[in-house]
Every structure is written in structure tokens, then in C-alpha cells.
Amino acid sequence: MLFNSWQYILFFPVVVAAYFTLPHRARWAWLLGASYVFYACWKPAYLILIVASTLVDYVVGLRMDGAESKGSRKAWLGVSLAVNLGLLFTFKYLGFANEVLRGLLHSLGWTYEVEGFDLLLPVGISFYTFQTLSYSIDVYRGDRKAERHLGYFALYVSYFPQLVAGPIERSTRLLPQLWAEAKWSESRATEGLRLIGLGMFKKVVIADRLAVFVDGVYGDPEAYPGGAALLATVFFAFQIYCDFSAYSDIAIGSAKVLGHDLMRNFDRPYFATSIGDFCSRRHISLSTWFRDYVYIPLGGNRVREVRWFANIAIVFVVSGLWHGASWCFVIWGALHGTYFAVERVTRKLRVTCMRALGITRWPWLQHSLAVVTTFTLVLFAWIFFRARSLGEAGLVIERIASGWGLGDGGLKRTLSSLGMRGSEFDTSVGLIVLLLVVQALHGKGLASEWLARLRMPVRWAAYVLVTLVILNYGVTQEVPFLYFQF
Amino acid sequence: MNLAIRIGLLAAIVVTVQVPLGWQRLPRELRELDERIERGLDVVQFADSVNASYAPSDTDTRSVAQMLDAVLEDRHVDAIHHAAYQPAVYLAYLENLRARGVTPKTVVVPINPHIFSPNWTMRPDWQFERERFALGHPRLASFVDPLMIFRAVSATEASMAEYVDAPVYEGRQVVGRLTSMAGPRSGDREGDQTARIFTCHYMAQVHRWMPRVSDLEAILACVESMGCELVVYITPIDVEEGERLLPGRFRNQVRANAEFLVRHFAGLGVTVHDFSAHCEHARFYWPVAPDEHLDEQGRAALAGWIADAIRTAEPVGAAGE
Numbered sequence: 120m121l122f123n124s125w126q127y128i129l130f131f132p133v134v135v136a137a138y139f140t141l142p143h144r145a146r147w148a149w150l151l152g153a154s155y156v157f158y159a160c161w162k163p164a165y166l167i168l169i170v171a172s173t174l175v176d177y178v179v180g181l182r183m184d185g186a187e188s189k190g191s192r193k194a195w196l197g198v199s200l201a202v203n204l205g206l207l208f209t210f211k212y213l214g215f216a217n218e219v220l221r222g223l224l225h226s227l228g229w230t231y232e233v234e235g236f237d238l239l240l241p242v243g244i245s246f247y248t249f250q251t252l253s254y255s256i257d258v259y260r261g262d263r264k265a266e267r268h269l270g271y272f273a274l275y276v277s278y279f280p281q282l283v284a285g286p287i288e289r290s291t292r293l294l295p296q297l298w299a300e301a302k303w304s305e306s307r308a309t310e311g312l313r314l315i316g317l318g319m320f321k322k323v324v325i326a327d328r329l330a331v332f333v334d335g336v337y338g339d340p341e342a343y344p345g346g347a348a349l350l351a352t353v354f355f356a357f358q359i360y361c362d363f364s365a366y367s368d369i370a371i372g373s374a375k376v377l378g379h380d381l382m383r384n385f386d387r388p389y390f391a392t393s394i395g396d397f398c399s400r401r402h403i404s405l406s407t408w409f410r411d412y413v414y415i416p417l418g419g420n421r422v423r424e425v426r427w428f429a430n431i432a433i434v435f436v437v438s439g440l441w442h443g444a445s446w447c448f449v450i451w452g453a454l455h456g457t458y459f460a461v462e463r464v465t466r467k468l469r470v471t472c473m474r475a476l477g478i479t480r481w482p483w484l485q486h487s488l489a490v491v492t493t494f495t496l497v498l499f500a501w502i503f504f505r506a507r508s509l510g511e512a513g514l515v516i517e518r519i520a521s522g523w524g525l526g527d528g529g530l531k532r533t534l535s536s537l538g539m540r541g542s543e544f545d546t547s548v549g550l551i552v553l554l555l556v557v558q559a560l561h562g563k564g565l566a567s568e569w570l571a572r573l574r575m576p577v578r579w580a581a582y583v584l585v586t587l588v589i590l591n592y593g594v595t596q597e598v599p600f601l602y603f604q605f
Numbered sequence: 606m607n608l609a610i611r612i613g614l615l616a617a618i619v620v621t622v623q624v625p626l627g628w629q630r631l632p633r634e635l636r637e638l639d640e641r642i643e644r645g646l647d648v649v650q651f652a653d654s655v656n657a658s659y660a661p662s663d664t665d666t667r668s669v670a671q672m673l674d675a676v677l678e679d680r681h682v683d684a685i686h687h688a689a690y691q692p693a694v695y696l697a698y699l700e701n702l703r704a705r706g707v708t709p710k711t712v713v714v715p716i717n718p719h720i721f722s723p724n725w726t727m728r729p730d731w732q733f734e735r736e737r738f739a740l741g742h743p744r745l746a747s748f749v750d751p752l753m754i755f756r757a758v759s760a761t762e763a764s765m766a767e768y769v770d771a772p773v774y775e776g777r778q779v780v781g782r783l784t785s786m787a788g789p790r791s792g793d794r795e796g797d798q799t800a801r802i803f804t805c806h807y808m809a810q811v812h813r814w815m816p817r818v819s820d821l822e823a824i825l826a827c828v829e830s831m832g833c834e835l836v837v838y839i840t841p842i843d844v845e846e847g848e849r850l851l852p853g854r855f856r857n858q859v860r861a862n863a864e865f866l867v868r869h870f871a872g873l874g875v876t877v878h879d880f881s882a883h884c885e886h887a888r889f890y891w892p893v894a895p896d897e898h899l900d901e902q903g904r905a906a907l908a909g910w911i912a913d914a915i916r917t918a919e920p921v922g923a924a925g926e
Contacts, residue, residue, distance in 0.1 A: 125757040305608045312612075323754055338769030339784040539730075579615075586619050591630055595734070595753035 215444035243283030301378025314372030323593030627747030
């Protein structure tokens with residue numbers, strides 16, 4: 120079920136109303152049923168995967184809790200890892216692995232006849248497998264006790280607001296909230312609805328509008344000049360941010376209405392002053408997952424420098440692969456890892472250069488340079504994320520490198536071939552500027568909190584305006600949330 | 606204030622503003638329809654961009670419909686036209702007129718050979734779902750955008766990504782995808798890109814199962830039930846240029862498609878006037894490649910041929926009797 124669908128507009132109030140009407144002891148069952156319905160709207164058969172993952176990790180958790188030796192706990196953790204990563208591998212990476220193997224064997228002169236695998240990727244599988252894995256690892260480490268109530272545990276795995284695209288919640292944070300008796304709170308509900316509204320705005324007004332230009336140019340990069348390719352890449356940077364952060368906002372808002380707090384997933388990433396900063400502001404629930412369950416167990420930064428480089432490479436490449444089974448995502452992840460490592464290695468040199476150039480005397484200039492440099496590096500990496508193949512990514516880079524002109528017919532010709540009016544393009548640019556201005560204004564907090572602090576007439580005018588803009592200037596063409604594919 | 610009251614108040618304000626705002630956001634063609642009906646409809650000419658596009662060198666910039674109106678001195682022509690309008694939209698207008706009990710004397714429907722291409726059939730912004738829904742549900746017309754945004758009304762079936770990857774046919778053979786056909790290619794010689802555009806636009810073999818053919822059949826049924834005269838014609842395309850770029854193939858495919866349409870609709874009792882090859886190359890204008898947009902002489906000639914067809918028009922079904 121899509122958040123931006125009439126089904127969700129009907130589904131959510133019904134779920135909320137019944138949830139707060141039911142006695143506390145029955146609420147978990149109601150939310151669990153609602154979550155399964157939410158997921159089954161996409162493909163009922165794939166509910167089996169969630170149920171299987173739930174049952175395995177539930178049993179594994181109990182066994183690890185009851186195990187007397189570390190070896191036994193480790194063996195049970197192995198079962199959880201094998202099942203969850205096995206599911207993920209089968210549905211997401213088998214085809215890619217097969218292609219890699221085929222290429223490798225062909226290069227060695229061997230014949231490999233196994234055909235490709237064309238399995239439909241279950242929506243949200245990367246999210247819920249990582250969520251259940253975090254639970255198993257936490258129990259293994261002794262950071263939490265195993266959950267004994269199968270119903271609550273199943274609800275933790277499948278909680279509908281964040282089931283298909285996160286935020287990836289930790290059991291230590293979400294499960295106690297699900298157990299606690301949530302009281303209906305008008306202020307929380309208002310806050311949640313504000314988040315849902317702003318999320319809808321970001322999705323249907325900004326992200327889906329930008330998608331028209333991006334899909335057109337990236338669909339046929341050879342046909343467009345460098346300027347169009349560059350614009351499409353900038354648009355994509357904002358499209359993917361608005362799309363994914365919108366999903367997170369709606370998820371967090373929906374959970375808030377139900378009385379639960381999900382973790383913040385974005386903190387104005389394009390205001391980041393370094394790649395490290397960018398990673399800590401974007402898809403925070405995934406970044407912290409990799410930090411806690413991969414990077415730190417590998418030794419983090421408390422190792423020799425060579426080992427640290429290897430750790431960084433592993434974390435970023437695996438993070439890239441998490442997003443999709445293709446070399447493009449591997450390169451995307453590797454690029455961020457490289458940026459991150461170079462950033463650290465050159466820190467002193469950069470400070471020295473800044474001082475020598477006198478830039479440190481103007482902190483705002485230093486800050487702006489850092490923001491622009493970070494954005495440019497991120498932008499380059501987004502080319503690999505958006506392109507359908509390395510060849511296409513190369514083509515886009517070649518186009519951009521060949522010049523930023525817009526060809527003979529200029530922007531008008533490009534827009535015409537994309538079926539886009541000039542006013543639509545102007546609106547797209549204006550919305551990006553608006554987004555950045557609002558983010559600069561509201562600072563570190565959430566936009567919804569900033570909205571709540573406005574005076575009542577201004578706030579209400581904003582509510583009416585945002586609603587009318589969503590209803591009238593949203594994009595009608597269906598553009599699925601981008602992170603559904605991961 | 607209670608949350609439910611606040612939500613109710615917000616909804617009331619939004620709905621109050623939405624009614625006039627939604628109406629204003631409907632296309633001009635739709636908003637003007639009531640006014641036209643009040644004046645009375647005589648000849649209704651449906652059209653796409655061929656109707657109103659003109660060359661920069663034209664001194665007479667009138668549309669085909671305006672020229673037709675001048676030629677048919679004793680008749681009044683109302684054009685319902687928009688760039689990329691196609692039979693599914695014409696059908697929606699006709700069903701709306703029928704539901705209101707409005708019966709024009711003559712309905713003129715063009716068949717642009719381009720409408721059968723994936724470029725037209727799948728292009729998301731050329732499906733006009735808003736118009737079609739608003740015409741079918743006039744009371745909900747102000748709410749068409751909100752309903753589409755939240756998927757209560759089906760939006761375009763093909764996304765932009767699916768559209769650019771749509772197959773391109775020459776005859777019944779897939780010869781490429783829109784991604785690889787429409788744009789310039791390194792190593793292109795003069796005319797190569799235009800040749801590919803011509804292939805994308807016109808070279809698919811038309812057959813009875815195409816959605817646009819079904820839409821045309823539904824138009825015939827609708828017009829027949831309304832008891833109007835119907836004029837159907839195939840719009841001129843630059844066959845000379847097409848044949849120069851795709852020698853030995855273009856003219857034959859255009860002719861085969863026109864013959865199919867004439868034969869198919871004759872079987873349903875309707876004469877289809879084939880003007881597809883009636884204009885010479887010099888009569889076409891288009892900034893990228895000459896294909897179907899006409900200069901003033903071309904538009905005047907087309908208006909004359911349509912006028913002749915109107916003068917001999919009969920109610921649907923009579924041609925086959």
C-alpha cells in the first residue's frame with residue numbers, strides 16, 4: 120500500500136481509531152493484522168517471507184537467551200544470519216552473483232551455462248531483514264533479553280509505518296514502545312499529521328515533479344547535452360532526498376499518531392560540510408546500523424591505518440550493495456568510502472591550505488566551500504546510483520565533461536522532448552530553492568516543529584496552502600517511492 | 606480546539622477553495638465547453654496540434670478550423686483541439702455531449718497516423734486522463750487532481766521510464782526502443798536521426814487490436830447513437846521526406862496503414878478520407894524535422910478537403926449501406 124494512495128487515507132484513520140478504542144491487550148494483534156494487510160496489498164504471497172524471518176529470529180532469540188555457552192549462542196546467531204542473509208541473497212543478489220560468476224568463468228575461458236534468475240524483489244526485504252538481524256545480534260551480545268511474546272515480536276518486525284522503507288528500528292527502542300500502553304494524545308497526533316502533510320508535499324509536489332526530468336534524461340542520456348545531464352543529476356540529488364525523506368516523515372508521523380517514536384532518518388544532508396557529516400545526516404538508521412553492526416565489530420578506527428582503510432572499504436561497499444545488486448551501487452558505495460578516507464588523510468593539509476589562503480578568517484566562506492565541495496562529490500556519486508549501468512553512468516559523465524551547454528534548441532528543446540512545460544521546470548527549480556530556504560530557516564529541528572512554532576494564523580494559512588498545493592500541484596503520474604526497490 | 610474539529614475546519618476550508626480552484630485548473634477546452642453548447646454546436650472539429658501550428662514564414666496564421674469555418678460560409682465550426690489530443694479524448698468529449706443530450710450536426714474526427722506510435726500511445730503527458738475523467742464525471746471535475754494524486758482515478762498506465770523504453774515497430778518488427786531511436790547518436794549522418802523519428806512516428810503497422818483503433822470504433826458507435834454526420838480523415842504527413850529517408854519502405858507502410866483504416870471503417874459503415882499523402886514536402890513545417898505540421902497553404906488545402914467531405918457527409922452507417 121502506498122502512503123500517497125486513497126487506500127492509505129482510509130486505512131490509517133481506521134487503524135488509529137480502532138487501536139485506541141481496543142483494550143491494550145488486544146492492540147498488538149490489531150496492529151499486527153493491519154501491518155500484514157498493509158504489506159499484503161502489494162503481494163500477499165511474500166508475507167510468507169516476513170513470517171518466516173519472524174519465526175526464525177523469534178526462536179533464535181529464545182535459544183540464545185537460554186544457551187549456556189558462547190559457542191551455542193554463536194551457532195544460533197549463525198542460523199539467524201544464514202536465514203536472513205540467505206533470503207536477501209536469494210531474492211536480491213542471486214541474479215547479480217550469477218552474472219558475476221558467468222563473467223569471471225568466461226574470462227578464464229570456461230563455459231558456464233546457468234541462466235539468469237529473475238525473481239521479483241520483495242518490497243522492503245532489505246529493511247526488515249536488517250531490522251530482525253539487529254535484534255538477533257543485540258540478543259547475542261546480551262544488549263537485550265529475547266522477546267518472549269511472539270505477537271509483539273512479529274509486530275516489531277512488520278510494524279507497518281516503517282515496514283517497507285524504514286527507518287530501520289532497533290528492538291531496544293521500538294519493542295518497549297509497542298509494549299507500553301499508548302494514550303491518545305491530540306498534541307502528538309497533530310505533530311504526526313504535520314509530519315505526514317509535509318512528507319506528502321515533499322513526495323508528490325517536489326520529488327515526483329523532479330522525476331519527470333530525471334527519468335527522461337537518464338532514460339536516454341545520449342540524446343541530451345551536458346547541461347541537461349548535469350541538471351538531471353542535480354534534480355536527482357533532490358528527488359531522492361525528497362522521496363526518501365518524505366517516506367521517513369510519513370512513517371515517523373504515522374507512528375507518532377499511534378503513540379510511538381521512530382528514529383529520525385534525515386537531517387538536512389545537503390548542508391553537510393564533509394562526507395562523514397553527510398553520512399551522519401542521510402539515511403541515519405542505515406548509517407548507524409552499519410556503524411554498530413559492521414564497522415565497530417571490525418575494529419572501527421581503533422586499528423592500524425591500513426586496517427582502518429579496509430574497514431571503511433568494506434562498510435561503504437557493502438552499504439552500496441545493500442542498495443542494489445549492481446556494479447553501479449558498488450561504485451557508489453566505494454566512492455563514498457574513498458571520499459571519506461581521503462577526507463581524513465588530507466584533513467591537516469586542507470587546514471594548512473585554508474590558513475595559507477586566508478580563508479579561515481571568514482568562517483562563513485570556509486563553511487560554504489565545505490558545503491559546496493561535499494555536495495559536488497555527492498552529486499558525482501549520485502550519477503552511479505541513478506544510471507542503469509556503468510556504461511550509462513560513463514555516458515552521463517562524458518556528456519557533463521564535454522560542456523554544460525543545452526544544445527541547439529536550448530532548454531526549450533530539451534523540455535519539449537521530455538513533454539515538460541517551461542513553467543514546470545521553473546517550478547521544479549523554485550521548489551528546490553524553497554526546500555533549501557526552509558531547511559536553512561528551521562535549522563537542526565524538524566520542519567514540522569518549526570511550523571508548529573509559527574503564530575496561529577500563519578500556521579493555519581500554511582496548512583491550507585500546503586494541502587491545496589498537494590491536492591492541485593502534486594504530480595499525478597505514479598512514481599513509486601524509490602527506496603521500495605531496495 | 607479538538608483535533609477532529611480542527612481537521613473538519615481545515616477540510617471545509619480546503620473544499621471551499623478547491624471548488625473554484627479545481628475548476629480554474631481544468632483545461633481551457635473543457636471550461637469553454639458549456640459556453641459553446643449554449644451558443645449551439647453545428648460542426649465540431651476535433652484536432653491535435655496539426656490544427657493550429659503554423660510556420661514562422663506564414664502570413665496567414667489561422668488554424669485549419671478557422672479556415673474551414675471561412676470556407677463553409679453557411680456553417681459554424683467549433684474546434685475542440687489541443688496539442689497531442691487523440692481519439693480517447695475525442696470519445697470522452699462526445700460521450701459528455703451525448704450525456705447532456707447535445708447533438709452537433711457534424712462531427713469531424715482526424716486520424717493522425719502518428720497516434721499509433723508508442724511515442725503517442727505511451728507518452729504519459731499525452732494521455733489526458735484529467736480531461737477524460739472530468740468529462741465523464743462533471744460533478745467531480747474540480748476534484749480531479751486530488752483524486753488522481755491519491756490514485757483514486759487511474760493515472761497514466763505507463764511511467765516516463767516505461768515510455769522511454771517502449772518498443773518501436775517497423776511493420777510488425779521491433780526495431781528498437783524509444784531510448785535508442787529518438788535522440789541523436791554519435792556517428793549520425795545527415796538525416797539519420799530524422800529517419801529514426803519517422804520510424805518511431807509512422808512505421809508501425811496499424812492493426813485492429815490497437816487501443817487507438819478501438820477508441821475510433823467507440824467514436825463511431827457514439828456518434829451513431831447521437832445521430833450526427835461524421836467525417837473522418839487521415840491527416841497529411843510528409844510522405845516525400847519519409848520516403849527519401851526510408852526509401853522503398855515509408856510510402857508503402859503509410860499506404861498500407863491508410864488502406865487498412867479505410868477498409869476497416871468502411872466495414873463499419875464509415876468513409877475514411879485518406880489525405881495522408883496529399884501534401885507535398887514544401888507544405889510541412891517543424892523545427893526539428895518536417896513531419897505533419899503544415900504551413901498556411903497546407904492548412905488551407907486541408908481545410909478545403911475537409912469542407913468537401915463535410916458537404917457530402919452522411920450519418921454514421923449510411924456509407925456502408
